Amino acid sequence: MYTITKQFTFSASHQLEGLPDDHPCSRLHGHNYVVEVELQASGLDEVGFVHDYRDLDFVKQFIDETLDHRHLNEVVPQGMNPTAEKLAHLIFDYLFVRYAKLSAVRVSETPKTWAEYRRGPPIGARPHQEPSSASPQLDDLARKVAALIDDFVKKGEALR
Template identity: 35%
Template sequence: MYELTVEAQFDAAHNLRRYNGPCESLHGHTYKVHVSYAGAELNDLGMLVDFKLLKNTLADVVGYMDHKYLNELPEFKENNPTAEHIARLIFDRMRNALGGGISKVAVWETPTACATYTD
Protein backbone atom coordinates (compact mmCIF):
# COMPACT_ATOMS: atom_id res chain seq x y z
CA MET A 1 0.00 0.00 0.00
CA TYR A 2 1.26 3.46 -0.91
CA GLU A 3 0.38 6.58 1.06
CA LEU A 4 0.99 10.22 0.20
CA THR A 5 0.59 13.10 2.65
CA VAL A 6 0.17 16.81 1.94
CA GLU A 7 0.00 19.71 4.36
CA ALA A 8 -1.79 23.05 4.49
CA GLN A 9 -2.74 25.59 7.09
CA PHE A 10 -5.49 28.10 7.68
CA ASP A 11 -6.45 30.67 10.29
CA ALA A 12 -9.89 30.70 11.88
CA ALA A 13 -11.76 31.71 15.01
CA HIS A 14 -14.23 29.69 17.05
CA ASN A 15 -15.64 29.12 20.47
CA LEU A 16 -16.93 25.94 22.07
CA ARG A 17 -20.56 26.10 23.11
CA ARG A 18 -21.51 24.46 26.43
CA TYR A 19 -17.81 24.17 27.35
CA ASN A 20 -16.79 25.22 30.85
CA GLY A 21 -13.36 26.74 30.34
CA PRO A 22 -11.32 29.25 28.36
CA CYS A 23 -12.28 27.78 24.97
CA GLU A 24 -15.87 28.86 25.60
CA SER A 25 -14.70 32.38 24.70
CA LEU A 26 -14.03 33.49 21.16
CA HIS A 27 -10.43 32.70 20.17
CA GLY A 28 -8.43 31.73 17.11
CA HIS A 29 -5.91 29.22 15.84
CA THR A 30 -3.54 28.73 12.98
CA TYR A 31 -4.61 25.21 12.07
CA LYS A 32 -2.17 22.86 10.37
CA VAL A 33 -3.72 20.05 8.34
CA HIS A 34 -2.17 16.78 7.11
CA VAL A 35 -4.16 14.80 4.55
CA SER A 36 -3.11 11.29 3.52
CA TYR A 37 -4.14 9.50 0.33
CA ALA A 38 -3.65 5.72 0.08
CA GLY A 39 -3.82 3.14 -2.66
CA ALA A 40 -2.25 -0.08 -3.88
CA GLU A 41 -1.72 0.76 -7.56
CA LEU A 42 0.49 3.36 -9.22
CA ASN A 43 -0.39 4.94 -12.55
CA ASP A 44 1.72 4.59 -15.70
CA LEU A 45 3.91 7.47 -14.49
CA GLY A 46 4.70 5.65 -11.26
CA MET A 47 2.50 7.91 -9.12
CA LEU A 48 -0.38 7.11 -6.84
CA VAL A 49 -1.87 10.53 -7.54
CA ASP A 50 -0.29 13.84 -8.51
CA PHE A 51 0.80 15.86 -5.46
CA LYS A 52 -0.40 18.98 -7.29
CA LEU A 53 -3.96 17.62 -7.39
CA LEU A 54 -3.87 16.80 -3.67
CA LYS A 55 -2.42 20.19 -2.73
CA ASN A 56 -4.87 22.15 -4.89
CA THR A 57 -7.85 20.22 -3.59
CA LEU A 58 -6.74 20.70 0.00
CA ALA A 59 -6.20 24.42 -0.62
CA ASP A 60 -9.80 24.69 -1.84
CA VAL A 61 -11.14 22.74 1.14
CA VAL A 62 -9.28 24.73 3.82
CA GLY A 63 -9.93 27.97 1.91
CA TYR A 64 -13.60 27.52 2.79
CA MET A 65 -12.68 27.94 6.48
CA ASP A 66 -9.75 30.36 6.21
CA HIS A 67 -10.24 33.58 8.18
CA LYS A 68 -13.77 32.60 9.13
CA TYR A 69 -15.68 32.36 12.38
CA LEU A 70 -16.24 28.61 12.23
CA ASN A 71 -19.35 28.64 14.43
CA GLU A 72 -21.19 30.49 11.65
CA LEU A 73 -20.55 27.84 9.00
CA PRO A 74 -23.53 25.52 8.33
CA GLU A 75 -21.48 22.44 9.26
CA PHE A 76 -21.01 23.79 12.79
CA LYS A 77 -24.48 25.10 13.57
CA GLU A 78 -25.26 21.95 15.58
CA ASN A 79 -21.77 20.60 16.31
CA ASN A 80 -18.98 22.46 18.06
CA PRO A 81 -16.14 23.35 15.67
CA THR A 82 -13.66 21.12 17.49
CA ALA A 83 -10.50 19.81 15.87
CA GLU A 84 -12.27 16.44 15.66
CA HIS A 85 -15.22 17.82 13.70
CA ILE A 86 -12.93 19.90 11.49
CA ALA A 87 -10.89 16.78 10.66
CA ARG A 88 -14.07 14.90 9.68
CA LEU A 89 -15.28 17.81 7.53
CA ILE A 90 -11.95 17.99 5.67
CA PHE A 91 -11.90 14.20 5.26
CA ASP A 92 -15.39 14.12 3.75
CA ARG A 93 -14.81 17.07 1.42
CA MET A 94 -11.47 15.72 0.21
CA ARG A 95 -12.92 12.26 -0.40
CA ASN A 96 -15.90 13.70 -2.27
CA ALA A 97 -13.69 15.93 -4.41
CA LEU A 98 -11.25 13.16 -5.31
CA GLY A 99 -13.68 10.25 -5.52
CA GLY A 100 -12.02 8.28 -2.72
CA GLY A 101 -8.47 7.52 -1.68
CA ILE A 102 -8.34 9.68 1.44
CA SER A 103 -7.12 7.55 4.32
CA LYS A 104 -6.47 10.01 7.13
CA VAL A 105 -6.81 13.67 8.10
CA ALA A 106 -4.98 15.21 11.06
CA VAL A 107 -5.81 18.72 12.25
CA TRP A 108 -3.27 20.41 14.49
CA GLU A 109 -4.95 23.05 16.66
CA THR A 110 -1.67 23.87 18.41
CA PRO A 111 1.92 22.74 17.77
CA THR A 112 1.46 19.99 20.36
CA ALA A 113 -2.15 18.81 19.91
CA CYS A 114 -3.99 17.30 16.96
CA ALA A 115 -7.13 15.33 16.18
CA THR A 116 -7.10 12.63 13.51
CA TYR A 117 -9.99 11.18 11.53
CA THR A 118 -9.62 7.90 9.62
CA ASP A 119 -12.13 5.73 7.86
Protein backbone atom coordinates in the same frame (compact mmCIF):
# COMPACT_ATOMS: atom_id res chain seq x y z
CA MET B 1 0.52 0.09 0.91
CA TYR B 2 1.78 3.46 -0.35
CA THR B 3 0.87 6.65 1.49
CA ILE B 4 1.26 10.32 0.59
CA THR B 5 0.43 13.32 2.75
CA LYS B 6 0.11 17.00 1.93
CA GLN B 7 -0.15 19.77 4.49
CA PHE B 8 -2.26 22.93 4.33
CA THR B 9 -2.70 25.83 6.76
CA PHE B 10 -5.39 28.32 7.68
CA SER B 11 -6.18 30.75 10.47
CA ALA B 12 -9.61 30.92 12.06
CA SER B 13 -11.50 31.61 15.26
CA HIS B 14 -13.99 29.48 17.16
CA GLN B 15 -15.73 29.17 20.50
CA LEU B 16 -16.74 25.82 21.97
CA GLU B 17 -20.10 25.39 23.66
CA GLY B 18 -20.81 23.13 26.63
CA LEU B 19 -17.56 23.78 28.47
CA PRO B 20 -17.19 25.32 31.93
CA ASP B 21 -16.88 29.11 31.88
CA ASP B 22 -13.29 28.91 33.13
CA HIS B 23 -12.21 26.64 30.24
CA PRO B 24 -10.12 28.66 27.76
CA CYS B 25 -11.89 27.11 24.76
CA SER B 26 -15.27 28.37 26.01
CA ARG B 27 -14.17 31.89 25.08
CA LEU B 28 -13.73 33.26 21.58
CA HIS B 29 -10.19 32.43 20.45
CA GLY B 30 -8.25 31.50 17.33
CA HIS B 31 -5.68 29.11 15.98
CA ASN B 32 -3.26 28.76 13.12
CA TYR B 33 -4.56 25.38 11.97
CA VAL B 34 -2.62 22.74 10.07
CA VAL B 35 -4.58 20.25 7.96
CA GLU B 36 -2.91 17.11 6.65
CA VAL B 37 -4.58 15.12 3.91
CA GLU B 38 -3.44 11.51 3.50
CA LEU B 39 -4.07 9.30 0.46
CA GLN B 40 -3.25 5.59 0.16
CA ALA B 41 -3.02 3.06 -2.64
CA SER B 42 -1.82 -0.51 -2.89
CA GLY B 43 -0.14 0.30 -6.20
CA LEU B 44 1.20 3.26 -8.12
CA ASP B 45 -0.02 4.83 -11.35
CA GLU B 46 1.96 4.72 -14.61
CA VAL B 47 4.09 7.69 -13.50
CA GLY B 48 4.85 6.14 -10.10
CA PHE B 49 2.45 8.25 -8.02
CA VAL B 50 -0.20 7.36 -5.48
CA HIS B 51 -1.78 10.63 -6.62
CA ASP B 52 -0.36 13.75 -8.27
CA TYR B 53 0.26 16.31 -5.50
CA ARG B 54 -0.67 19.08 -7.92
CA ASP B 55 -4.22 17.74 -8.11
CA LEU B 56 -4.50 18.39 -4.37
CA ASP B 57 -4.51 22.15 -5.06
CA PHE B 58 -8.30 21.82 -4.86
CA VAL B 59 -7.87 21.14 -1.13
CA LYS B 60 -6.03 24.44 -0.70
CA GLN B 61 -8.74 26.25 -2.64
CA PHE B 62 -11.46 24.66 -0.49
CA ILE B 63 -9.65 25.54 2.75
CA ASP B 64 -8.88 29.10 1.64
CA GLU B 65 -12.43 29.80 0.48
CA THR B 66 -14.29 28.00 3.27
CA LEU B 67 -12.20 28.08 6.45
CA ASP B 68 -9.38 30.62 6.26
CA HIS B 69 -9.92 33.78 8.33
CA ARG B 70 -13.45 32.71 9.28
CA HIS B 71 -15.30 32.23 12.53
CA LEU B 72 -15.77 28.45 12.36
CA ASN B 73 -18.98 28.49 14.41
CA GLU B 74 -20.54 30.20 11.38
CA VAL B 75 -19.09 27.70 8.89
CA VAL B 76 -19.97 24.31 10.40
CA PRO B 77 -23.57 23.04 10.49
CA GLN B 78 -25.69 24.78 13.12
CA GLY B 79 -25.37 23.20 16.57
CA MET B 80 -22.03 21.52 15.81
CA ASN B 81 -19.06 22.46 17.96
CA PRO B 82 -16.12 23.27 15.63
CA THR B 83 -13.62 21.02 17.42
CA ALA B 84 -10.54 19.71 15.63
CA GLU B 85 -12.19 16.27 15.63
CA LYS B 86 -15.35 17.55 13.93
CA LEU B 87 -13.36 19.62 11.43
CA ALA B 88 -11.28 16.57 10.47
CA HIS B 89 -14.47 14.57 9.90
CA LEU B 90 -16.19 17.33 7.89
CA ILE B 91 -13.14 17.90 5.71
CA PHE B 92 -12.76 14.14 5.18
CA ASP B 93 -16.40 13.73 4.11
CA TYR B 94 -16.17 16.68 1.73
CA LEU B 95 -12.93 15.52 0.10
CA PHE B 96 -13.74 11.79 -0.05
CA VAL B 97 -16.29 12.48 -2.79
CA ARG B 98 -13.45 13.86 -4.93
CA TYR B 99 -10.51 11.70 -3.75
CA ALA B 100 -11.41 8.01 -3.45
CA LYS B 101 -7.88 7.23 -2.19
CA LEU B 102 -8.34 9.56 0.79
CA SER B 103 -7.49 7.61 3.94
CA ALA B 104 -7.22 10.27 6.67
CA VAL B 105 -7.51 13.94 7.50
CA ARG B 106 -5.63 15.41 10.47
CA VAL B 107 -6.36 18.82 11.95
CA SER B 108 -3.96 20.49 14.36
CA GLU B 109 -4.73 23.55 16.47
CA THR B 110 -1.26 23.70 18.03
CA PRO B 111 2.09 22.08 17.25
CA LYS B 112 1.51 19.56 20.06
CA THR B 113 -2.13 18.59 19.46
CA TRP B 114 -4.01 17.11 16.55
CA ALA B 115 -7.16 15.16 15.78
CA GLU B 116 -7.57 12.64 12.99
CA TYR B 117 -10.51 11.19 11.12
CA ARG B 118 -9.49 8.00 9.34
CA ARG B 119 -11.39 5.82 6.93
CA GLY B 120 -11.75 2.35 8.29
CA PRO B 121 -14.11 -0.20 9.70
CA PRO B 122 -16.72 1.11 12.12
CA ILE B 123 -15.79 0.93 15.80
CA GLY B 124 -16.66 -2.54 17.05
CA ALA B 125 -16.81 -4.02 13.54
CA ARG B 126 -15.85 -7.63 13.04
CA PRO B 127 -12.65 -8.11 11.01
CA HIS B 128 -14.53 -9.51 8.00
CA GLN B 129 -16.86 -6.50 7.68
CA GLU B 130 -16.32 -4.02 4.89
CA PRO B 131 -14.93 -0.61 5.79
CA SER B 132 -17.52 2.10 6.27
CA SER B 133 -16.53 3.78 3.01
CA ALA B 134 -17.74 0.69 1.13
CA SER B 135 -21.27 1.17 2.45
CA PRO B 136 -23.65 2.69 -0.12
CA GLN B 137 -25.57 4.42 2.68
CA LEU B 138 -22.41 6.08 4.01
CA ASP B 139 -21.28 7.01 0.50
CA ASP B 140 -24.68 8.68 0.05
CA LEU B 141 -24.24 10.44 3.40
CA ALA B 142 -20.79 11.68 2.32
CA ARG B 143 -22.36 13.14 -0.84
CA LYS B 144 -25.04 14.85 1.27
CA VAL B 145 -22.40 16.29 3.62
CA ALA B 146 -20.43 17.56 0.61
CA ALA B 147 -23.59 19.24 -0.71
CA LEU B 148 -24.19 20.86 2.70
CA ILE B 149 -20.64 22.19 2.78
CA ASP B 150 -21.02 23.48 -0.79
CA ASP B 151 -24.16 25.32 0.37
CA PHE B 152 -22.21 26.88 3.26
CA VAL B 153 -19.48 27.95 0.83
CA LYS B 154 -22.06 29.56 -1.48
CA LYS B 155 -23.71 31.34 1.45
CA GLY B 156 -20.32 32.64 2.55
CA GLU B 157 -19.61 33.93 -0.96
CA ALA B 158 -22.98 35.68 -1.00
CA LEU B 159 -22.04 37.48 2.23
CA ARG B 160 -18.81 38.89 0.74
